[in-house]
Amino acid sequence: MxxxxxxxxxxxxxxxxxxxxxxxxxxxxxxxxxxxxxxxxxxxxxxxxxxxxxxxxxxxxxxxxxxxxxxxxxxxxxxxxxxxxxxxxxxxxxxxxxxxxINLRPVRMMKGMKCPLAGRGPEDIDFWVVRENNEGEYSEIGGRLFQGTDNEMAMQETVMTRKGCDRVMRYAFDLCQRVGKKKVTSATKSNGIIHTMPFWDERFEAIAKEYPDIATDKFHIDILTAQFVLHPDWFDVVVGSNLFGDILSDLGPAVAGSIGIAPSxxxxxxxxxxxxxxxxxxxxxxxxxxxxxxxxxxxxxxxxxxxxxxxxxxxxxxxxxxxxxxxxxxxxxxxxxxxxxxxxxxxxxxxxxx
Structure with missing residues (x-):
């Protein structure tokens, strides 16, 4: 049956x-x-x-x-x-x-696709983006004051918890092992975002110690987007916060040929x-x-x-x-x-x- x-x-x-x-x-x-x-x-x-x-x-x-x-x-x-x-x-x-x-998005160029990057083929673009999907920059905490006046303001709070960071990072490392890849890359911006992103970096370093056989690196999000275009072959598994993962997982399939083929x-x-x-x-x-x-x-x-x-x-x-x-x-x-x-x-x- x-x-x-x-x-x-x-x-x-x-x-x-x-x-x-x-x-x-x-x-x-x-x-x-x-x-x-x-x-x-x-x-x-x-x-x-x-x-x-x-x-x-x-x-x-x-x-x-x-x-x-x-x-x-x-x-x-x-x-x-x-x-x-x-x-x-x-x-x-x-x-x-x-x-x-967990928001999981494979980034892969398939044979028969035309790559927008000169000189790149399917062997160069085959990685995963793991995006934290429940907290981070997409929190509901915040609000607006004095609407319609010259003093109007809006505030949005980013929320990163140890539990939330650790579980998405462990998932990324476990995925790396499961699919036979070698490296996990962290997307960060700790040179400009003074509290949440250094915390993200600290948790990434702590979780990485649990996986001594997997290589790691980290990039600030601005240069990371550039490296997706310049060196897509550098990446195996990329883990990012809700916002950074969202951006990267759209850029990735566009680099691979078309966002129309991208699943999640x-x-x-x-x-x-x-x-x-x-x-x-x-x-x-x-x-x-x-x-x-x-x-x-x-x-x-x-x-x-x-x-x-x-x-x-x-x-x-x-x-x-x-x-x-x-x-x-x-x-x-x-x-x-x-x-x-x-x-x-x-x-x-x-x-x-x-």
Whole structure:
């Protein structure tokens, strides 16, 4: 009897409604091959729902999600709803209520992709960004005073805890060991941010001592972004705070050829709550409805979901199928130099899986 996985599906906004069906198509193809079945439940939580009802999700929405094995998300945000409203009404509550304190994003150039960096190929760009996902710069502590006057002010507090720093750093070192890499790089800014970043550095040094066989280095975030472009081959696993990890994990896939192929995972490593898997690209309102969005980020996120749920062989088959289609002159969407539709690329990857 096939194992049935209970998956909450949130297409969200914009191209989410175009790429999520392709992700599901590939999940079903690999499921048929590996004896996996799915119980998909779709939720219409989105900016459109917010316009209609004043809420992104029902009051018990988070409790509904907790009954699932995993969450498969498309994108959040669309013009007409301020970004901070959409993010703090849907994505961040899920990440925090489910204790998804790890955001994991592979950065990899695949064969068949065109790199924007001269002289770089797939052998040069293959690393991971581990982002702290629950605290740091994205805290809710702060506020505004004297709004609408010349004395108006805004204050936002960064929160870094020993527990929060240690667990994301240990995850980065454990990942480095698990995937056979050699070095963990810390993103910092302790020369300009006087309290939180020296604390981050101290915790990184302390955790590094637990892993004597793994090399380490650290870069201030400004020069680190430059080195992503100049020397992407320097990096194996990069760990950063919520803000720094967010920036680096968008820059990385752009350097690798297209943000359209980049997946991500919001992980609760202990398994106490479902983890959530989503592409990096966002809702892309400029191309929404045109049927030309690249579905690889969503499809690859599905592979990360299966890996997290313990189905490594199925996950590997999805990644291999993506590699095959990209490297063997298969259909390509406009962002990676082709003219194919979203569905064409999804169909090709599903066929390659089979």
């Amino acid at each position: 096939a194992e049935k996985l209970k998956i909450a599906v949130i297409p969200g906004d914009g191209i989410g409604w175009e790429v999520v069906p392709e992700g599901i198509k590939v999940l079903e193809a690999v499921g048929a091959k590996h004896g996996l079945e799915y119980d998909f439940t779709e939720f219409d939580w989105s900016c459109e729902r917010f316009h209609k009802t004043g809420k992104f999700m029902p009051d018990d929405g988070l409790e509904q999600l907790k009954t699932h094995d995993s969450i498969f998300l498309g994108a959040v945000g669309f013009p007409g709803v301020p970004d901070h409203v959409s993010l703090w009404s849907l994505l961040i509550p899920i990440r925090r209520s489910m204790n998804q304190y 995972a919001n992980i609760n490593p202990e398994g106490d709550y479902p983890s959530m898997f989503e592409p990096v690209h966002g809702s892309a309102p400029d191309i929404a409805g045109k049927g030309i969005a690249n579905p690889i980020g969503q499809i690859w996120s599905g592979a990360m979901m299966l890996e997290h749920l313990g189905h490594q062989a199925a996950a590997d088959d999805i990644v291999k199928a993506i590699e095959t289609v990209l490297s063997e002159a298969g259909p390509k969407t406009p962002d990676i130099g082709g003219q194919a539709a979203t569905k064409d690329l999804g169909d090709a990857i599903a066929a390659a899986v089979k």
